[in-house]
Amino acid sequence: TYVVIDNCIACKYTDCVEVCPVDCFYEGENMLVIHPDECIDCGVCEPECPADAIRPDTEPDMDKWVEFNRKYSEMWPVIISKKDPMPEAEDRDGETGKLDKYFS
Ligand code: SF4
Numbered sequence: 001t002y003v004v005i006d007n008c009i010a011c012k013y014t015d016c017v018e019v020c021p022v023d024c025f026y027e028g029e030n031m032l033v034i035h036p037d038e039c040i041d042c043g044v045c046e047p048e049c050p051a052d053a054i055r056p057d058t059e060p061d062m063d064k065w066v067e068f069n070r071k072y073s074e075m076w077p078v079i080i081s082k083k084d085p086m087p088e089a090e091d092r093d094g095e096t097g098k099l100d101k102y103f104s
């Protein structure tokens with residue numbers, strides 16, 4: 001599976017949802033996640049993210065992100081159409097510590 005990681009937080013560009021062939025992105029208030037059981041590993045979303053926030057789970061230490069994506073994809077609604085990014089998206093792209101600020 002591919003997963004969304006913390007740099008999506010407070011950016012939420014949503015370019016990713018437009019290209020997913022199986023519509024497996026889910027939308028929270030501040031970020032998106034991918035449902036790991038629905039993702040077919042096609043990889044087309046990864047280069048679409050301006051914040052470089054989508055990764056394959058074959059990279060090291062991705063287990064926690066798979067579980068994070070699974071947990072929230074089961075709680076949040078599906079998103080299938082692009083919308084405006086969050087207002088501070090450009091400024092907050094690359095900011096550290098976003099996960100602790102929003103999910104602790
Ligand atoms: Fe969707 Fe493919 Fe990205 Fe998985 S890798 S979330 S199937 S676009």
Ligand code: F3S
Nearest residue numbers: 008013014015016049
């Ligand atoms: Fe987030 Fe990147 Fe999609 S910032 S909403 S994963 S395009």
